[in-house]
Amino acid sequence: MASGTALIYDGEMMSHKLLWEDTECDIEVPERLSASYEQLRQYNLVERCVRVPVREATVDEITLVHSQEYLEVIKSTQSMNEDELRNTSMNYDCVFLHPNSYRCAKLAAGGTLQLVDSVMSGKVLNGMALVRPPGHHSQRNLANGFCLFNNVAIAAEYAKKKYNLQRILIVDWDIHHGQGIQYIFEEDPSVLYFSWHLYQHQEFWPKLRESDFDAVGKGDGTGFNINVPWNKVGMENADYIAAFLHVLLPIAFEFNPELILISSGYDSAIGDPEGKMCATPECYAHLTHFLMQLANGKCCVVLEGGYHMRSLSESVCMTVKTLLGDPVPQLHGEMVPCFSAVETIQNVRAAHKPYWKCLAFSGSSIVQAANTRRQGSGEAATPAKTNSEVAIETDIFLQSHMKSFLFPAPPVIAAAVVSENNTLLLPKCMLVHEDTVPAKEAQAHLSFHKELMEDEIDTYLLTKTLSLLNTILQKQVRSGISECLSASAAAVVALKHCIRFGLNRVLHIMFGDVGGIHLNEEGKIISIRISENQPSQTANSKYEISLNWKEDLQTDDNFVYTLLSLILPLAYSFQPELTVITFGPESKITISSIALLTKLMQGLGEGGILALIQDTELKYLKTVAEALLGVNTPAIAPNSAAAEVVIQAVEEQRHNLQTEWKMLRCSVD
Ligand code: Q9C
Ligand code: ZN
Numbered sequence: 048m049a050s051g052t053a054l055i056y057d058g059e060m061m062s063h064k065l066l067w068e069d070t071e072c073d074i075e076v077p078e079r080l081s082a083s084y085e086q087l088r089q090y091n092l093v094e095r096c097v098r099v100p101v102r103e104a105t106v107d108e109i110t111l112v113h114s115q116e117y118l119e120v121i122k123s124t125q126s127m128n129e130d131e132l133r134n135t136s137m138n139y140d141c142v143f144l145h146p147n148s149y150r151c152a153k154l155a156a157g158g159t160l161q162l163v164d165s166v167m168s169g170k171v172l173n174g175m176a177l178v179r180p181p182g183h184h185s186q187r188n189l190a191n192g193f194c195l196f197n198n199v200a201i202a203a204e205y206a207k208k209k210y211n212l213q214r215i216l217i218v219d220w221d222i223h224h225g226q227g228i229q230y231i232f233e234e235d236p237s238v239l240y241f242s243w244h245l246y247q248h249q250e251f252w253p254k255l256r257e258s259d260f261d262a263v264g265k266g267d268g269t270g271f272n273i274n275v276p277w278n279k280v281g282m283e284n285a286d287y288i289a290a291f292l293h294v295l296l297p298i299a300f301e302f303n304p305e306l307i308l309i310s311s312g313y314d315s316a317i318g319d320p321e322g323k324m325c326a327t328p329e330c331y332a333h334l335t336h337f338l339m340q341l342a343n344g345k346c347c348v349v350l351e352g353g354y355h356m357r358s359l360s361e362s363v364c365m366t367v368k369t370l371l372g373d374p375v376p377q378l379h380g381e382m383v384p385c386f387s388a389v390e391t392i393q394n395v396r397a398a399h400k401p402y403w404k405c406l407a408f409s410g411s412s413i414v415q416a417a418n419t420r421r422q423g424s425g426e427a428a429t430p431a432k433t434n435s436e437v438a439i440e441t442d443i444f445l446q447s448h449m450k451s452f453l454f455p456a457p458p459v460i461a462a463a464v465v466s467e468n469n470t471l472l473l474p475k476c477m478l479v480h481e482d483t484v485p486a487k488e489a490q491a492h493l494s495f496h497k498e499l500m501e502d503e504i505d506t507y508l509l510t511k512t513l514s515l516l517n518t519i520l521q522k523q524v525r526s527g528i529s530e531c532l533s534a535s536a537a538a539v540v541a542l543k544h545c546i547r548f549g550l551n552r553v554l555h556i557m558f559g560d561v562g563g564i565h566l567n568e569e570g571k572i573i574s575i576r577i578s579e580n581q582p583s584q585t586a587n588s589k590y591e592i593s594l595n596w597k598e599d600l601q602t603d604d605n606f607v608y609t610l611l612s613l614i615l616p617l618a619y620s621f622q623p624e625l626t627v628i629t630f631g632p633e634s635k636i637t638i639s640s641i642a643l644l645t646k647l648m649q650g651l652g653e654g655g656i657l658a659l660i661q662d663t664e665l666k667y668l669k670t671v672a673e674a675l676l677g678v679n680t681p682a683i684a685p686n687s688a689a690a691e692v693v694i695q696a697v698e699e700q701r702h703n704l705q706t707e708w709k710m711l712r713c714s715v716d
Contacts, residue, residue: 048172048679049169049170049171050172051097052171052173052367052370052371053098053099053161053162053165053166053170053174053175054087054093054096054099054174054177054367055158055159055162055175055176055177056080056101056176057100057101057158058080058081060077060101060151060178060179061077061080061179062147062150062151063077063147063180064076064077064145065143065145066132066133067129067143069143072143072193074321075143075181075352075354079179079354079359080178080350082356082357083359086360086363086364087363090364090368092364092367092368092371096371097171097174099171100161101158101178102157102160102161103153103157104156104157104159104196108156108157108201109156109196109201111201111204111205111208112197112200113185113187113188114187117188117189121144121148121152121190121196122149124144124149125146125147125149125150126146127144132145132146139189139190140192140253141191141252142191143193148180148195149195151180152195153196154178155180155196155198156182156196156198159178159199159201159202159349160202160205162175162176163206163308166347172344173339173348173370174347174348175349175350175366175367176349177350177363178198178349179350180195181193181221181312181350181351182197182201182227182349182351183199183219183221183225183227183228183351184197184223184225184226184253185197186226186227186230187231197227197228198349199217199219199228199310199351200231202347202349203215203217203232203308207238213237213305214237214302214304214305215238215305215306215307215308216238216239216299216302216307216341216342217232217239217307217308217310218307218308218309218310219240219241219243219244219310219351220243220310220311220315221242221312221351221352222243222312222314222319222352223244223245223252223312223321224244224253224274225240225310225351226253228242229242229257229262229274232268232271233265233268233272234265234266234267235267235268236264236268236270236271238271239272239298239299241273241275241294241299242258242273242274242275243290243315244258244275244277245277245323245324246258246259246277246278247277247278247279248278258276261398263399270399270401270403271402273294273395275290275391275392275395276391277324278387279388280323282315282324283326283380283381284325284326284330284333284378285378285381287315287330288382289389289710289713290388290392292612292616293611294392294399295337296337297608297612298399298403298406299341300405301404303341304341304342305342305345306345306347307338307346308347308349309335309348310349311348311350311351312350312351313350313363314351314352316331316358316359317358317444318355318357318437318442319352319355319358320434320438321354323437327380327448328361328362329365331362331365331366331369332366332368332369332375335348336369336649336650337650339369339370340643340646340647343682346370348370350363355438355441357441357445358445361449373456375650375651375653375654376452376653377622377651379448382620382622382710383709384709389712389714390414390715392713392714393411393413393713393715393716396411396714397409397411397413398413405688405689408691408694408698409714410698411714411716414715456525457524457525458523459518459523460524460675461524461527461528461672461675462518462524462526462527463527463529463672464511464515464530465528465529466530469665469668472665474672474676474679508529508531509537512531512537512659513540513541515657516545517544519625520625525653525655526654526658526675527656527657528660528668528671528675530660530665530668531660534561534629534661534664535562535629537659538555538557538627538629539566541657541659542572542627545627546572550571550624551571552622553572553573553627554572554617554621554625554627554652555572555574555575555627555629556574556575556577556614556626556627556644557576557577557631558577558578558628558629558630558631558636559578559630559632559633559661560580560633561576561631562631572590573591573623574591575593575613575614576591577594577596577601577636578594578596578631578633579601579635580633581595589704589708594697594700598635601635603637604687604688604689604690605689605690605693606636606644607689608689608693608697610644612697612698613697614644616701617708617711619651620708620710621708622651623652624652625656625657626648626651626652626655626657627658627659628648628656628659628671630660630667631661632661634661634664634667638666638667639681639682639683640683641670641671641674642670642674642681645658645670646674646677646680658671658675
């Protein structure tokens with residue numbers, strides 16, 4: 048598998064700038080690029096990336112999307128004087144032109160193509176292109192919304208043609224609707240376009256009827272255009288995560304893209320004068336992390352909007368850090384989507400129900416969003432604040448907020464405890480730290496749990512497991528794997544140890560027969576069990592969730608559905624500090640399901656995961672280790688669909704649990 052992260056940046060793209068006064072356009076400034084790049088340098092991220100030079104996109108490449116006539120118009124602006132530039136700009140909505148605009152627009156598109164080539168050739172795994180002018184509003188014959196050439200649309204057509212791709216996913220998290228991308232691909236089923244955007248019942252620019260949730264694509268492309276129109280400002284992290292969990296990700300896994308292009312506008316982030324939303328920079332780490340699980344990690348992030356310099360550059364850094372594989376920080380804020388966001392999500396799911404199997408059984412129908420509704424936290428706090436007040440407030444907030452992420456990440460990504468004859472099962476790069484804690488200390492912990500130990504043989508490995516757990520709790524190691532002679536005993540000991548250490552929230556996911564685990568720790572542990580056999584007491588409660596699946600149901604399709612609909616929303620609601628994954632005897636889940644689970648759970652608790660693997664289940668050892676290390680993991684098998692019985696069981700759980708765990712909610716009724 049490819050590795051490494053490309054960074055595309057060239058200061059020449061700063062020469063495109065506004066030469067006259069225009070209060071609608073004056074936010075798209077050259078400093079957007081330099082501020083982002085400077086912040087990347089400050090965090091030492093530039094040196095960790097592979098530098099890829101920009102180039103000009105060729106005429107043939109630009110005309111993959113734009114008309115020859117339009118290209119000629121933009122080309123002709125190179126030799127115009129200021130009056131002529133101004134007059135030409137006025138032919139379009141929210142556009143400014145400069146004698147070097149044509150050159151910069153060719154570099155922005157060409158830089159994006161350089162990124163696509165770097166990723167598709169395997170030179171790097173993923174990357175980001177810091178480019179301007181942005182692209183997603185521009186259309187076949189039209190400049191619009193600061194955009195001259197549609198960088199991402201050109202990249203998609205180029206990738207289709209050059210690499211013969213059948214399925215490309217474009218995710219547009221800019222706060223404006225990329226109507227240009229929608230128009231270009233609305234009849235094309237090979238490009239799935241997802242855009243969320245502020246809509247406000249068609250009052251937010253570009254104020255188009257076709258930005259609503261019912262624009263689902265046309266002709267062969269029907270179902271391949273997904274609009275998530277936000278009707279209120281002030282959306283928060285929980286709202287964005289909910290849109291990913293309940294709309295984008297289920298459809299994206301079903302679509303199974305070969306390449307992901309992100310129209311990465313950060314005007315959807317806190318402090319932005321256009322978007323007026325409240326997502327904090329680490330939200331983009333989570334969004335990026337989710338998308339990295341698709342298309343074998345082939346992810347090209349391309350800058351679009353983003354007009355608050357600090358918010359923009361911190362968010363760019365979070366995105367690049369995540370592409371590089373750094374641990375994903377914990378999300379700021381309450382994990383409760385607002386009423387208006389859930390309403391939007393319900394409508395999008397209802398609109399797309401006919402086209403995607405993952406939505407086929409979702410019960411809800413379209414609700415006519417009443418613009419007078421006042422519930423939820425999606426209101427603007429005080430509309431009286433001026434843009435510059437909000438900008439300054441955001442600067443102050445981010446200055447202290449970003450400090451909470453400065454702690455050094457654990458120096459060791461993953462450590463393992465395995466018996467000597469099984470070390471060969473581990474990937475080469477796996478570090479084995481067996482004695483980071485004195486045996487005596489571990490013995491002392493164990494003495495509290497004598498009654499739980501099923502036999503004496505366990506003591507040796509259990510001691511080592513606790514040593515390993517301690518290194519994780521002390522943040523010397525991010526995650527760990529332990530072979531166990533009794534996974535049940537190891538799980539009880541580990542969970543109790545976590546609580547004694549002082550953790551308040553631990554998520555326990557169990558596969559197979561894991562007996563006797565009913566820890567009453569006052570809501571500090573959520574346990575989710577997936578097994579063939581009914582455990583002795585099945586008391587489903589808000590802390591104990593059980594899914595009883597026969598072996599034939601333990602397929603990727605069923606698991607992906609359960610992961611996105613139930614496990615991840617629960618986990619994001621709970622915000623565990625550590626996740627324990629226990630593989631008991633008769634774990635029947637597929638290897639690729641486990642790879643995906645292990646990778647997605649790394650989005651929580653800063654990647655803190657302890658995997659406990661019964662010695663009969665060592666088939667999972669290598670995959671879990673590789674997923675923790677971020678290498679080489681098997682992809683989910685092509686989708687058919689989740690079984691109706693599984694969907695029904697999951698929906699029943701969702702119904703029972705969503706009053707407590709609010710991220711489960713995807714409909715308002
Ligand atoms: N009063 C991008 O973010 N603003 N373009 C219109 C009307 C135009 C945004 C304001 C915003 C264009 C790439
Ligand atoms: Zn925008």
